[in-house]
Amino acid sequence: MIVRTWRGWTSAADATAYEAYLMRTGFAGYTSTPGNQGVRFTRRDDGDRTEFFLISFWESWEAIRAFAGDEPSQAVFYDEDDRFLVDRETTVEHYEVFASA
Numbered sequence: 001m002i003v004r005t006w007r008g009w010t011s012a013a014d015a016t017a018y019e020a021y022l023m024r025t026g027f028a029g030y031t032s033t034p035g036n037q038g039v040r041f042t043r044r045d046d047g048d049r050t051e052f053f054l055i056s057f058w059e060s061w062e063a064i065r066a067f068a069g070d071e072p073s074q075a076v077f078y079d080e081d082d083r084f085l086v087d088r089e090t091t092v093e094h095y096e097v098f099a100s101a
Contacts, residue, residue: 001097008088015050018084025078035063
């Protein structure tokens, strides 16, 4: 299994709207891709900003490429992300799982 992580930040005022937007776009995109083994979408308020930390689980690099394209280290963005995000990671991190319970 491979874990893929990404972070983005919104203003605190936009956090609830971005959460709903993520559910329609990112959550649907992740979970409908064959080989996705689950996701965790988290958020944390930090003053006037809210951090979103997305964690997804994949069965293989092929499954990740089916979701992310030929450059799996690049973050996937959706049409209205610019409307919400005040900062974002443009790349993602991948970790190979060697133990789990």
